[in-house]
Every structure is written in structure tokens, then in C-alpha cells.
Amino acid sequence: xxxxxxxxxxxxxxxxxxQLASAPAYQQDxxxxxxxxxxxLHGEHYAFESRYIxxxxxxxxxxxxxxxxxxxxxxxxxxxxxxxxxHLDRLLGLASAGQVPMQQVIILSNDRMEFGLLVEQISGVGxxxxxxxxxxLPTLSDQAQRYLRGLTPxxxxxxxxxxxxxxxxxxxxxxxx
Amino acid sequence: MKWTIGKKLxxxxxxxxxxxxxxxxxxxxxxxxxxxxxxxxxxxFSVIDANNAIAPNLFSAESAQRSYLLSGSPAYLQQYxxxxxxxxxxxxxxxxxxxxxxxxxxxxxxxDMLNSRLSSLEMGITMYDKHTLDEYVQLIKDGVGIELxxxxxxxxxxxxxxxxxxxxxxxxxxxxxxQFAQAFILWGTLLTVSTMAAxxxxxxxxxxxxxxxxxxxxxxxxxxxxxxxxxxxxxRSDEIGILSEAFEQMNDYLQRMSNVARAxxxxxxxxxxxxxxxxxxxxxxxxxxxxxxxxxxxxVKDAAKQMSGSxxxxxxxxxxxxxxxxxxxxxxxxxxxxxxxxxxTANQVNQKSAFxxxxxxxxxQMTQNGQKSVNETLTGMNKIREQMNFIxxxxxxxxxxxxxxxxxxxxxxxxASQSNLLAVNxxxxxxxxxxxxxxxxxxxxxxxxxxxxxKESTEQIRRxxxxxxxxxxxxxxxxxxxxxxxxxxxxxSAETDNAIQVIGQGAGGTVQAAAQILASTNEQVAGINxxxxxxxxxxSASDQxxxxxxxxxxxxxxxxxxxxxxxxxxxxxxxx
Numbered sequence: 001x002x003x004x005x006x007x008x009x010x011x012x013x014x015x016x017x018x019q020l021a022s023a024p025a026y027q028q029d030x031x032x033x034x035x036x037x038x039x040x041l042h043g044e045h046y047a048f049e050s051r052y053i054x055x056x057x058x059x060x061x062x063x064x065x066x067x068x069x070x071x072x073x074x075x076x077x078x079x080x081x082x083x084x085x086x087h088l089d090r091l092l093g094l095a096s097a098g099q100v101p102m103q104q105v106i107i108l109s110n111d112r113m114e115f116g117l118l119v120e121q122i123s124g125v126g127x128x129x130x131x132x133x134x135x136x137l138p139t140l141s142d143q144a145q146r147y148l149r150g151l152t153p154x155x156x157x158x159x160x161x162x163x164x165x166x167x168x169x170x171x172x173x174x175x176x177x
Numbered sequence: 178m179k180w181t182i183g184k185k186l187x188x189x190x191x192x193x194x195x196x197x198x199x200x201x202x203x204x205x206x207x208x209x210x211x212x213x214x215x216x217x218x219x220x221x222f223s224v225i226d227a228n229n230a231i232a233p234n235l236f237s238a239e240s241a242q243r244s245y246l247l248s249g250s251p252a253y254l255q256q257y258x259x260x261x262x263x264x265x266x267x268x269x270x271x272x273x274x275x276x277x278x279x280x281x282x283x284x285x286x287x288x289d290m291l292n293s294r295l296s297s298l299e300m301g302i303t304m305y306d307k308h309t310l311d312e313y314v315q316l317i318k319d320g321v322g323i324e325l326x327x328x329x330x331x332x333x334x335x336x337x338x339x340x341x342x343x344x345x346x347x348x349x350x351x352x353x354x355x356q357f358a359q360a361f362i363l364w365g366t367l368l369t370v371s372t373m374a375a376x377x378x379x380x381x382x383x384x385x386x387x388x389x390x391x392x393x394x395x396x397x398x399x400x401x402x403x404x405x406x407x408x409x410x411x412x413r414s415d416e417i418g419i420l421s422e423a424f425e426q427m428n429d430y431l432q433r434m435s436n437v438a439r440a441x442x443x444x445x446x447x448x449x450x451x452x453x454x455x456x457x458x459x460x461x462x463x464x465x466x467x468x469x470x471x472x473x474x475x476x477v478k479d480a481a482k483q484m485s486g487s488x489x490x491x492x493x494x495x496x497x498x499x500x501x502x503x504x505x506x507x508x509x510x511x512x513x514x515x516x517x518x519x520x521x522t523a524n525q526v527n528q529k530s531a532f533x534x535x536x537x538x539x540x541x542q543m544t545q546n547g548q549k550s551v552n553e554t555l556t557g558m559n560k561i562r563e564q565m566n567f568i569x570x571x572x573x574x575x576x577x578x579x580x581x582x583x584x585x586x587x588x589x590x591x592x593a594s595q596s597n598l599l600a601v602n603x604x605x606x607x608x609x610x611x612x613x614x615x616x617x618x619x620x621x622x623x624x625x626x627x628x629x630x631x632k633e634s635t636e637q638i639r640r641x642x643x644x645x646x647x648x649x650x651x652x653x654x655x656x657x658x659x660x661x662x663x664x665x666x667x668x669x670s671a672e673t674d675n676a677i678q679v680i681g682q683g684a685g686g687t688v689q690a691a692a693q694i695l696a697s698t699n700e701q702v703a704g705i706n707x708x709x710x711x712x713x714x715x716x717s718a719s720d721q722x723x724x725x726x727x728x729x730x731x732x733x734x735x736x737x738x739x740x741x742x743x744x745x746x747x748x749x750x751x752x753x
Contacts, residue, residue, distance in 0.1 A: 037601065050608040053605050055605070056601050056605070058594070122597070124605040125601055125605065154630060
């Protein structure tokens with residue numbers, strides 16, 4: 001087999017890069033779409049349904065709490081309201097937690113629960129056809145699998161916000177004697 | 178038995194003595210008799226005198242006593258006492274002189290009578306003293322004294338007659354013995370004289386002639402003539418012979434001494450001149466003289482040997498010295514030639530050092546020029562540095578302003594992100610609103626795209642700013658580098674300045690050193706000239722030394738000859 005010359009290799013790589021760099025075409029799809037909000041976390045792209053997202057705010061000050069589980073970041077003051085923050089990466093069991101500063105907070109809320117999730121960067125909003133949601137990514141950890149809703153075609157992990165909100169494991173009910 | 182002169186003389190003497198003795202004896206006995214007779218005669222006369230002395234004294238005593246009795250003057254008493262004493266003295270005298278029985282008897286009678294008379298006189302005085310003089314006068318009148326006085330004078334006359342008779346007898350005897358002695362002496366003397374004369378003549382002849390001869394010999398010896406000997410006399414057995422022998426011995430001794438002296442005069446010091454005895458003065462002197470002479474000769478021999486040795490050494494040394502002084506003269510002339518060469522070399526060195534001095538001076542001048550250029554460079558460098566500082570300040574201002582722009586941009590970016598967030602929230606709300614929110618979703622989308630654009634613009638601006646920053650930083654770096662370079666250049670210029678200064682100093686030092694070298698080479702040349710002159714002097718002096726050495730050599734050889742001559746003179750002396 002011939003070895004490719006460096007110029008040929010470069011050319012191939014650049015073609016690939018261009019392909020990958022091109023933004024996906026905006027598709028107005030007939031099928032049912034959901035609005036998702038994309039964000040980044042530890043170099044991975046995730047997404048939530050926008051339905052459950054109440055607000056996205058930049059993080060100002062996180063007050064840590066004692067005697068809380070590890071995924072609890074603390075509390076935050078949002079326009080006079082106390083909002084509890086959680087480490088999404090720890091919730092998902094992602095490695096190398098806490099190295100990149102979390103700048104944005106996605107406030108998930110439903111009628112019962114409301115909390116904020118620390119994320120790195122909001123990539124944007126968009127619409128996702130339900131049909132294009134793929135299942136099963138074996139490389140995810142078990143915890144992530146739990147909250148996994150699906151995968152988007154451009155390999156964004158759609159997390160189940162409903163599940164998160166309704167998870168009783170996230171309720172911290174500690175008493176200090 | 179040897180009839181020595183002494184014995185002869187003794188015999189003669191004894192004969193004479195015998196004759197003399199006989200005569201003497203005879204005369205002695207004669208004279209003894211004469212003396213006896215004379216003594217007896219004189220005694221007799223003394224008796225007579227004593228006898229005669231009694232009466233006046235007695236009368237004087239009587240007279241004195243009477244005077245005293247009459248006058249009572251103590252002077253008469255004194256006279257009386259004296260007269261009594263004299264009487265008694267004469268009486269005792271008479272007693273002593275009484276020679277035969279008859280006269281003794283008469284004397285005794287006289288004494289008795291005198292005693293009674295004197296006692297009566299005494300009695301008279303006593304009576305006077307007691308003033309009983311009348312009794313005494315009575316006594317006197319009785320005539321006691323007259324009888325006594327008559328008896329006294331009778332006695333006295335008897336004594337007188339007796340004594341005169343005796344005297345006459347004795348005188349006759351005396352005359353007879355005198356006559357005998359006279360005859361004897363006369364004949365005896367005649368005999369003795371004749372005998373003695375004969376013997377004396379004989380003896381004298383036997384003594385005085387040899388003595389004359391010996392005197393002649395002694396005279397001759399005193400004049401130094403030791404040749405003659407008188408053997409006839411020597412053969413005699415008496416003192417003359419001994420004396421002559423002694424003279425012979427003395428002659429021999431003197432001959433011996435003269436032989437020794439002759440031997441000494443003939444340079445024979447080995448002759449035996451030991452003294453014959455402790456008291457041999459001449460022998461001692463000769464012995465001392467020979468010993469001293471030997472010692473002296475031995476010492477002179479040693480000295481002569483040493484002197485000959487030394488003179489030989491001196492001769493050798495002077496010849497060595499002559500040789501070495503010739504060598505020295507040769508060396509001196511060589512040195513002189515070398516000096517000439519050195520003079521030439523010194524002159525060359527002098528010229529070269531003048532040249533060096535000149536070039537050093539020009540070097541100094543050039544360093545000064547270099548220094549000036551360096552100073553100018555420094556000024557330029559300083560100006561550059563000022564400009565650099567100015568540029569740095571400008572850049573700093575630029576940087577500040579770009580930082581301000583950056584801040585503004587960041588705030589704009591913040592605004593954009595917040596707008597973005599807002600847009601996202603808006604779209605989320607729009608999504609939540611469902612159908613009614615679609616228009617709003619579009620608006621939200623537009624806001625979002627606006628925000629995106631702003632973000633992009635800010636990104637661009639940021640990029641430009643980054644570029645500006647980079648450029649600024651590169652400019653700053655360049656400026657810094659430029660500043661550093663300027664600094665380095667300044668340092669280098671300073672170093673160059675230092676170096677040039679050092680060079681200048683060195684050049685100055687070199688100039689000074691060159692000047693000094695020049696001066697010293699001048700002195701050197703002068704000194705070498707002087708040394709050359711001195712060398713010439715030395716050369717002439719060494720020539721003179723050579724001449725003197727030759728003379729000294731001659732002198733030493735003559736000294737050597739003289740010492741060998743002395744040695745030969747000394748050698749003649751035979752010492753043992």
C-alpha cells in the first residue's frame with residue numbers, strides 16, 4: 001500500500017474538516033419537533049427540551065452547603081429567590097469534574113421541582129424532530145444512561161429533564177442533629 | 178817528707194820562736210826579779226814614806242786639837258779630824274807595807290803608841306765638849322804625851338833604819354841580776370840574728386826567684402802569651418811547685434779557652450766548651466756564648482731556609498702574576514673592542530627608542546580621536562535611548578488604550594452574551610408559548626443572531642485587538658530589544674570608551690615609557706662612552722702593571738739569589 005504524501009494527507013484532512021465545519025442545514029420538518037436547548041459540558045454536547053427549561057442565567061455566586069451530596073453545588077440567589085444548584089457533570093458521572101468553570105445555569109423547573117444545573121456554555125436553541133432521536137450510546141456511564149433521552153443526529157446527547165426533575169434521589173433531606 | 182816552703186818557713190819560724198822564747202824566758206825571769214827587787218825597794222821607800230807621813234799628820238792633829246781647844250772653832254775640829262784620818266791611813270798603809278817580822282813588830286808597837294796618843298787627843302776634845310778641859314790640861318801638864326812622843330819617834334827611827342838597810346840590800350841584788358840579763362840578751366840576740374839571717378837569705382832565694390818567674394809568666398799570660406812554660410819550677414815539690422802547677426793549669430785553661438775561641442772563629446760551633454766547674458766564669462760564658470751562637474745560627478738557618486722558601490714562592494707568584502697580568506691586558510683589550518660594539522648597538526637602540534617614542538605619541542593622539550568619536554557615539558546612543566523611551570511611552574499609552582478598548586469590548590461581549598442568553602431565554606419562552614410564540618421565536622431568533630453578530634464583531638474586534646496587542650507587544654518587545662540593544666550599545670560604547678581610555682592611558686603610559694626609554698638609552702649611550710674611556714684607562718693601567726710585574730720579577734729573582742747566598746753563608750757553620 002502506498003503511503004500518502006503529506007500534501008495529500010493534508011488535503012484529505014482539510015476536506016473532512018470542511019465537511020464537519022459546515023453547519024447543519026436548517027430543516028423545517030413536518031414531523032413533530034421539539035425545541036431543545038443545546039449546551040456544552042466537558043467537551044460534550046448535550047441538550048435539554050426547552051419545555052422544561054425555565055430560564056438560563058449566568059452564574060453569579062454559588063454558596064456551598066455543608067452536609068450535602070457531592071452533586072449539590074450549593075445555592076444561588078436569583079433575583080431574590082434561593083435556587084439550588086447541582087453539578088450536572090457529577091450527576092452524569094462524568095470524569096474530570098470541576099476543571100472547566102461553569103458559567104451558565106440552566107434552570108429546570110416543573111410544577112414541583114426547580115433547580116439549576118451548572119453547565120459550561122449554552123450553544124443555542126433549536127428544533128429536533130422526534131424521529132431523529134436515536135437511542136443507546138454505550139459509551140455513556142450508567143448514571144448518564146439513566147437520564148439519557150436519546151441522541152441527536154449530530155451526536156448531541158438529549159437528556160431527560162423530566163426524569164431529572166422527578167428524580168427523588170436528587171432530593172436532599174438532611175437533618176443535622 | 179816534702180820540704181815545702183811552709184815547712185821551711187815553719188822551721189825557721191820555730192827556730193826563731195825558740196830563740197825568742199829562750200830569750201824571753203830569761204828576760205822574763207830577769208825582769209821578774211828586777212820587778213821583785215824594784216817592788217821591794219819601792220815598798221821599802223813606801224814604808225819610809227808612810228813612816229814619815231805619820232809624824233806630820235800626828236803633829237797636825239795635835240796642833241789642830243790644841244787650836245780647837247783654845248778657840249773652839251769648828252774649823253780646827255775639822256782639821257783635827259782630817260789629820261787623824263790621815264794618820265790612821267798612813268798607819269794602816271805602814272801595816273800593809275811591813276815586809277818582815279821585825280818591821281811588823283815595830284809597826285805594831287807604833288800603832289799601839291799612836292792609838293794611845295790619838296785616844297788621848299780624842300779624850301781632850303771630848304773633855305772640851307763636856308767643858309772639862311781642865312782635866313785634860315792637867316794631863317798635859319803631867320807630860321804623858323811627851324814620853325809617848327819620844328817613843329813614837331824612836332820607833333819610827335828604828336823602822337826607818339831597818340827599811341833603809343833593806344833597800345840598800347835590794348839595790349845591790351838588782352844591779353847584779355840586771356847585769357846578767359844584759360849579757361845574756363846581747364849574746365843570744367847576736368846568735369839568733371846571725372842564724373836567722375842565713376836562713377832567711379836561703380829561704381828568700383828559694384821563694385822569690387820562682388815567684389819572679391811566676392810573675393813573669395803571669396805578666397805574659399796577662400798579655401795573652403800562653404806559649405811559655407816554666408817546667409823547672411813545676412817539678413818542685415813545695416808550694417811554689419804547686420803554684421807553678423796551678424799556673425800551668427791556668428795556662429792550659431786559657432789555652433783551652435783560646436782553642437775554643439779559635440774553633441768558634443773557624444765557624445765550628447760543635448766544639449765542646451763545657452765549663453770545668455761551677456765557678457768557671459769564662460767557661461760558663463763561653464758555653465753560653467756557644468749555646469747562644471748555636472741557637473742563633475739554628476734560628477738564622479731556619480729563617481734563611483724560610484726566606485729562601487718564601488723568596489722562591491714570591492718568585493713563582495710574581496711570574497704567575499706577570500703571566501696573569503698579561504692575560505688581563507689581553508682580556509681588557511678584548512673588552513674594549515666589545516665595548517665599541519656595544520656602543521654601536523646602544524646608538525641603534527637609542528634611535529629605535531626615539532622612533533618608538535614618536536609612534537607612541539601618534540598613537541596617543543589617535544586614541545584621543547577615537548575617544549572623541551566614542552563620545553559622539555555615546556551621545557547618539559543616548560539620543561536613541563531617549564527616542565526609544567519616547568516610543569516606549571507611546572506604546573505604553575497605546576497599550577493602555579487598547580486595554581481600555583479591550584475592556585469595552587469585553588463589556589460589549591458581555592452585553593452580547595447576555596443578549597444571547599436573553600435571546601435563548603426568549604426562544605425558550607417562545608417555545609413554551611407554543612404556537613403563539615412563533616413570531617416571538619423569530620424575534621428571539623433575530624435577537625439571537627444579532628447577539629451572535631455582535632459577538633462575532635466583538636470576536637473580530639477582539640482578534641484585531643489581539644493582533645494589535647501582539648503587534649504592540651512585539652513592538653514593545655522590539656522596543657525593549659531596541660532599548661536593550663541601545664543599552665548594550667551604550668554599554669559597549671562605554672566599554673569602548675573605557676577601552677579607548679585604557680588604550681589612551683596605555684598610550685600615554687607608552688609615551689611616557691618611550692620617553693623614559695629614550696632618556697635612559699641616551700644615558701646608556703653616555704654611560705657606555707664613559708665605560709669605553711674607562712676601559713682605555715684600564716688598558717693603559719694594565720700595561721703598566723705588566724711592566725711593573727716584570728720589574729717585580731727581576732727584584733724577586735735577585736732576592737732569591739741573595740737568600741741562597743745567605744744560606745750558603747749559614748751552611749758553613751758546623752753545628753754538631
